[in-house]
Amino acid sequence: VYAQVLYDFAAEPGNNELSIREGETITITNQNIGGGWIEAKNSRGEVGLVPEDYIEVSNVFDNNASGGFSNNWAAQPEGTETGKTSSNAWPSGGHGHPQAYQGPGNNSNKPMVLITISFLYDVDVYTVYTVFQSGEVGPVWAYPDYQLDCVVADPKKGSKLYGLKSYIEYQVTPTTTNKPVNHRYKHFDWLYERLLEKFGSAIPIPCLPDKQVAGRFEDEFIKMRMERLQGWMTRMCRHPVISSSEVFQLFLSYKDEKDWKMGKRKAEKDETVGVMVFSTIEPEGLPDLDLIEVEQKCDQFNRFTRAMDDGVKDLLTIGNEHWKRCTGPLPKEYQRIGKAFQNLSSVFTSSGYEGEAALTDALTAAGKTYEEIAQMVAEQPKKDLHFLMETNNEYKGLLGCFPDTVGVHKAAIEKVKEADKLVAAGKITPSDKTTMSKRASTMSYSLQAEMNHFHSNRIYDYNRVMQQYLEQQVKFYEMIADKLRHAHSQFTTM
Amino acid sequence: VYAQVLYDFAAEPGNNELSIREGETITITNQNIGGGWIEAKNSRGEVGLVPEDYIEVSNVFDNNASGGFSNNWAAQPEGTETGKTSSNAWPSGGHGHPQAYQGPGNNSNKPMVLITISFLYDVDVYTVYTVFQSGEVGPVWAYPDYQLDCVVADPKKGSKLYGLKSYIEYQVTPTTTNKPVNHRYKHFDWLYERLLEKFGSAIPIPCLPDKQVAGRFEDEFIKMRMERLQGWMTRMCRHPVISSSEVFQLFLSYKDEKDWKMGKRKAEKDETVGVMVFSTIEPEGLPDLDLIEVEQKCDQFNRFTRAMDDGVKDLLTIGNEHWKRCTGPLPKEYQRIGKAFQNLSSVFTSSGYEGEAALTDALTAAGKTYEEIAQMVAEQPKKDLHFLMETNNEYKGLLGCFPDTVGVHKAAIEKVKEADKLVAAGKITPSDKTTMSKRASTMSYSLQAEMNHFHSNRIYDYNRVMQQYLEQQVKFYEMIADKLRHAHSQFTTM
Numbered sequence: 001v002y003a004q005v006l007y008d009f010a011a012e013p014g015n016n017e018l019s020i021r022e023g024e025t026i027t028i029t030n031q032n033i034g035g036g037w038i039e040a041k042n043s044r045g046e047v048g049l050v051p052e053d054y055i056e057v058s059n060v061f062d063n064n065a066s067g068g069f070s071n072n073w074a075a076q077p078e079g080t081e082t083g084k085t086s087s088n089a090w091p092s093g094g095h096g097h098p099q100a101y102q103g104p105g106n107n108s109n110k111p112m113v114l115i116t117i118s119f120l121y122d123v124d125v126y127t128v129y130t131v132f133q134s135g136e137v138g139p140v141w142a143y144p145d146y147q148l149d150c151v152v153a154d155p156k157k158g159s160k161l162y163g164l165k166s167y168i169e170y171q172v173t174p175t176t177t178n179k180p181v182n183h184r185y186k187h188f189d190w191l192y193e194r195l196l197e198k199f200g201s202a203i204p205i206p207c208l209p210d211k212q213v214a215g216r217f218e219d220e221f222i223k224m225r226m227e228r229l230q231g232w233m234t235r236m237c238r239h240p241v242i243s244s245s246e247v248f249q250l251f252l253s254y255k256d257e258k259d260w261k262m263g264k265r266k267a268e269k270d271e272t273v274g275v276m277v278f279s280t281i282e283p284e285g286l287p288d289l290d291l292i293e294v295e296q297k298c299d300q301f302n303r304f305t306r307a308m309d310d311g312v313k314d315l316l317t318i319g320n321e322h323w324k325r326c327t328g329p330l331p332k333e334y335q336r337i338g339k340a341f342q343n344l345s346s347v348f349t350s351s352g353y354e355g356e357a358a359l360t361d362a363l364t365a366a367g368k369t370y371e372e373i374a375q376m377v378a379e380q381p382k383k384d385l386h387f388l389m390e391t392n393n394e395y396k397g398l399l400g401c402f403p404d405t406v407g408v409h410k411a412a413i414e415k416v417k418e419a420d421k422l423v424a425a426g427k428i429t430p431s432d433k434t435t436m437s438k439r440a441s442t443m444s445y446s447l448q449a450e451m452n453h454f455h456s457n458r459i460y461d462y463n464r465v466m467q468q469y470l471e472q473q474v475k476f477y478e479m480i481a482d483k484l485r486h487a488h489s490q491f492t493t494m
Numbered sequence: 495v496y497a498q499v500l501y502d503f504a505a506e507p508g509n510n511e512l513s514i515r516e517g518e519t520i521t522i523t524n525q526n527i528g529g530g531w532i533e534a535k536n537s538r539g540e541v542g543l544v545p546e547d548y549i550e551v552s553n554v555f556d557n558n559a560s561g562g563f564s565n566n567w568a569a570q571p572e573g574t575e576t577g578k579t580s581s582n583a584w585p586s587g588g589h590g591h592p593q594a595y596q597g598p599g600n601n602s603n604k605p606m607v608l609i610t611i612s613f614l615y616d617v618d619v620y621t622v623y624t625v626f627q628s629g630e631v632g633p634v635w636a637y638p639d640y641q642l643d644c645v646v647a648d649p650k651k652g653s654k655l656y657g658l659k660s661y662i663e664y665q666v667t668p669t670t671t672n673k674p675v676n677h678r679y680k681h682f683d684w685l686y687e688r689l690l691e692k693f694g695s696a697i698p699i700p701c702l703p704d705k706q707v708a709g710r711f712e713d714e715f716i717k718m719r720m721e722r723l724q725g726w727m728t729r730m731c732r733h734p735v736i737s738s739s740e741v742f743q744l745f746l747s748y749k750d751e752k753d754w755k756m757g758k759r760k761a762e763k764d765e766t767v768g769v770m771v772f773s774t775i776e777p778e779g780l781p782d783l784d785l786i787e788v789e790q791k792c793d794q795f796n797r798f799t800r801a802m803d804d805g806v807k808d809l810l811t812i813g814n815e816h817w818k819r820c821t822g823p824l825p826k827e828y829q830r831i832g833k834a835f836q837n838l839s840s841v842f843t844s845s846g847y848e849g850e851a852a853l854t855d856a857l858t859a860a861g862k863t864y865e866e867i868a869q870m871v872a873e874q875p876k877k878d879l880h881f882l883m884e885t886n887n888e889y890k891g892l893l894g895c896f897p898d899t900v901g902v903h904k905a906a907i908e909k910v911k912e913a914d915k916l917v918a919a920g921k922i923t924p925s926d927k928t929t930m931s932k933r934a935s936t937m938s939y940s941l942q943a944e945m946n947h948f949h950s951n952r953i954y955d956y957n958r959v960m961q962q963y964l965e966q967q968v969k970f971y972e973m974i975a976d977k978l979r980h981a982h983s984q985f986t987t988m
Binding site for chain 2: 484
């Protein structure tokens with residue numbers, strides 16, 4: 001039995017694993033390993049365990065299952081890229097995207113309507129995502145009254161196959177049920193793939209933290225990954241469309257293994273993916289937009305995301321350099337100052353002069369204070385700059401996938417522009433053309449709602465991270481002042 | 495008329511001056527210029543003004559005037575260096591030295607006796623400097639009850655020769671008379687030369703601040719020179735032997751020009767110079783030391799000054815690097831952080847999203863705060879590190895001349911060791927030998943008093959400079975914390 005490798009997987013050394021690369025064909029040698037693992041052999045004849053979710057055993061997947069419907073929804077533009085797992089006609093462009101977050105919050109000017117979807121993953125309703133007109137900012141998503149959230153915590157090393165295979169399992173607890181569920185990184189990755197497939201054309205889905213780095217069982221790495229998974233989940237929870245989707249609800253609150261397996265299978269067979277998602281979006285009571293207006297909105301947002309991308313990258317570059325200085329030369333210098341004071345103190349002690357002790361004690365204490373400051377300086381970036389960097393890193397990822405999302409809309413506009421020719425050539429009916437225009441309008445409202453979602457989240461996030469950064473900076477400088485004040489008090493000139 | 499150049503003098507460009515070098519012979523072309531200037535011609539035929547104190551007109555000085563007496567006081571060791579302006583037999587080694595300062599202060603364990611000298615410069619008494627035994631620290635100078643001090647201030651640009659010549663005059667006000675006198679740098683230099691000549695064998699006389707740098711009329715330079723002249727004068731005032739000397743009193747409190755000129759002439763003819771100064775030192779009630787003890791004291795002090803010299807130089811190197819970082823890369827980085835925040839703020843302003851103003855204002859303010867911090871960081875070294883560096887620089891100079899001073903004593907010890915041979919050879923009498931031993935003992939007491947003077951001043955100076963440094967450091971970090979606290983208060987997450 002052959003299998004196709006879907007994602008890169010790097011074997012953990014000494015763990016009986018086999019490294020595989022995306023696109024590689026491998027031979028299944030033992031499908032009955034269990035615990036999510038399969039034994040396989042690569043073309044070089046090497047044998048080892050690979051995660052079953054990373055490969056596609058031949059004749060299991062059928063990427064064209066949902067192909068029929070999408071062609072009815074809008075005409076396929078020629079030469080445009082087709083989404084990998086979505087065969088519908090619109091350019092999905094949805095590979096490896098971030099997204100935007102929590103809505104304009106408790107802004108009273110904006111209609112707040114709980115959208116009519118089930119919060120139970122196993123009720124199969126045809127969900128409709130509504131876009132409203134807000135007096136203040138324009139089209140916005142309908143936000144739920146209750147802000148979903150979750151806590152990712154308590155990473156535990158588990159093992160399967162009688163200790164042969166190790167993995168890390170995180171506890172995910174949604175605020176709705178307060179009942180924890182366990183997920184491994186590969187489950188998060190599965191969720192990401194489903195969200196990208198389903199919503200990627202309308203909503204930029206942010207990448208998960210890096211799939212694989214060396215030493216994935218090291219505490220430092222586990223902590224960092226957990227923190228980033230938490231950040232990713234928080235963003236997903238804050239998004240009214242994502243958070244209310246069946247697949248996301250499944251992930252947060254499945255009842256048992258059986259429930260999870262069934263839900264997974266169902267999600268993988270979901271046909272409302274790619275641009276089909278626009279068929280589930282309803283601009284409630286909003287007039288159709290004209291093409292020029294739609295284009296202008298796209299261009300404005302494109303300009304903004306590009307400018308912000310530059311600003312964010314600039315801040316990251318500077319932050320990185322500052323980090324290096326704070327953890328490298330600067331504490332080294334404070335340490336040298338500290339050592340120089342202590343050295344002078346011990347020279348003074350050797351003078352043989354009476355009444356030297358008060359000065360030498362004070363000098364030693366001052367020297368030690370500067371050594372403490374050196375350590376504080378070196379440890380500070382983890383306490384403040386880290387969060388500033390993480391937030392900007394998230395935004396860098398998010399901004400990086402906006403051009404693709406906007407691209408989907410641009411392609412739709414181009415298609416509508418060609419519609420007159422297609423009607424004349426008899427390839428589509430005038431009624432098809434009207435439908436296409438209407439749908440381009442829906443896509444534009446959806447993009448605008450997404451932009452507003454992005455902006456309101458951005459304002460919240462940057463306020464929060466700047467508060468956190470400055471608060472820690474204040475504490476840092478206050479603590480240094482305190483330490484130096486104490487060192488100062490030990491010197492005396494009578 | 496020919497003249498010998500005593501010191502280098504660099505002409506101020508466009509000021510009608512002539513550059514001259516030590517050792518050069520020049521021709522006086524006009525001795526009646528006045529204002530301390532003489533017109534002269536060098537060997538290349540160039541004519542210009544030179545300061546009269548920088549040259550020695552032939553047949554005016556007689557370096558050997560005090561030669562006779564010194565040979566009676568102690569036998570001249572062969573092959574030892576002879577002081578330039580002191581023809582006596584002992585190695586003076588006194589070129590370009592710093593010194594040590596204020597005595598053990600109001601320490602009640604130590605006899606405090608006002609030494610019997612006149613505080614009026616024009617009374618010609620044979621001054622005796624007394625060394626006492628302090629129970630705590632050993633031999634100490636007798637310190638006056640009243641601590642002399644002075645203020646060097648108010649540098650004024652003066653001119654002579656109807657504006658042809660410019661110079662800077664400093665106001666020197668002693669705390670005794672509270673009556674200011676004016677002195678130009680060249681007068682300080684004259685005082686330095688007299689003190690070096692008279693006391694250099696017993697007391698390390700610290701160098702004056704650098705004689706000449708480019709742009710000597712620039713405000714920055716004048717301020718720095720004044721500060722250093724103040725430091726030098728404070729050290730001289732604190733020294734019980736120096737401060738009570740006639741020449742020093744003349745400098746601080748001459749009545750008028752005539753008085754000053756007469757006093758100068760008298761000081762230049764003083765015969766109690768070089769090792770002759772030891773004849774004016776009286777170890778009161780102290781037993782003669784044996785040679786071994788004298789040698790041990792010398793060696794101990796040598797070791798200490800060498801170790802402290804290393805420590806001080808180390809601190810200076812580190813301080814210099816820290817200075818560079820604080821005025822170069824560090825503020826540049828804070829400035830870039832500030833600019834990055836402000837840049838992000840202006841990108842956000844361009845979003846077109848309503849309700850952005852609070853965040854963008856706060857971000858701009860935070861950015862400006864970091865720019866202010868950048869400036870504070872760059873200006874801080876002048877407020878704290880500067881004084882730490884200046885003090886250590888002074889001590890570096892001071893420590894650098896101790897080996898020479900100790901050398902004078904070592905040479906005397908060697909001579910006494912040879913005395914038996916000289917007696918056997920009939921070159922000196924047994925009574926001469928006894929006198930030599932007694933005088934070596936006096937020199938040792940004098941050195942020990944000087945060491946103790948150095949130590950007590952060192953303890954005072956380092957306590958003071960560390961207090962000052964740490965106080966400014968505390969203020970600096972507190973001010974940063976204040977600024978950041980204010981910046982923090984402008985962000986809001988509801």
